[in-house]
Amino acid sequence: xxxxxxxxxxxxxxxxxxxxxxxxxxxxxxxxxxxxxxxxxxxxxxxxxxxxxxxxxxxxxxxxxxxxxxxxxxxxxxxxxxxxxxxxxxxxxxxxxxxxxxxxxxxxxxxxxxxxxxxxxxxxxxxxxxxxxxxxxxxxxxxxxxxxxxxxxxxxxxxxxxxxxxxxxxx
Numbered sequence: 001x002x003x004x005x006x007x008x009x010x011x012x013x014x015x016x017x018x019x020x021x022x023x024x025x026x027x028x029x030x031x032x033x034x035x036x037x038x039x040x041x042x043x044x045x046x047x048x049x050x051x052x053x054x055x056x057x058x059x060x061x062x063x064x065x066x067x068x069x070x071x072x073x074x075x076x077x078x079x080x081x082x083x084x085x086x087x088x089x090x091x092x093x094x095x096x097x098x099x100x101x102x103x104x105x106x107x108x109x110x111x112x113x114x115x116x117x118x119x120x121x122x123x124x125x126x127x128x129x130x131x132x133x134x135x136x137x138x139x140x141x142x143x144x145x146x147x148x149x150x151x152x153x154x155x156x157x158x159x160x161x162x163x164x165x166x167x168x169x170x171x
Contacts, residue, residue, distance in 0.1 A: 060076045094107075104135070
């Protein structure tokens with residue numbers, strides 16, 4: 001059973017729009033947000049806009065906003081190949097100043113609902129750095145299980161870091 005969507009009425013999750021990319025870039029350029037993703041620091045707004053413009057029906061970007069400020073985002077990416085069309089993977093980031101305030105929970109609840117109730121996704125996959133305990137705990141609360149370790153998965157802040165593969169299967 002999924003954790004309930006948080007009672008915090010000030011967090012609103014919605015589809016990202018082209019005009020949001022400046023605020024999305026601000027989230028992704030936060031030191032802790034960059035630390036937890038495969039993104040790199042100092043990515044310009046134009047690159048975020050180009051990536052957003054290139055999305056198709058198998059990709060969705062959701063944002064969480066508090067008032068008029070975007071404080072987090074999550075991407076859902078469905079596999080396009082027939083034999084893996086039941087699978088989608090996700091990636092998420094939360095603004096450093098809003099970490100630990102329910103933003104990640106709200107985003108993950110919304111994307112799990114979209115994937116399973118609307119896209120008929122049976123398997124959700126993600127990778128998370130092995131030293132990101134807060135994110136791992138959140139994913140496990142949503143039923144994601146650890147499936148394996150990728151040694152020296154990515155170069156981050158001057159060193160290689162391991163990653164965990166996690167999956168959630170709806171039977």
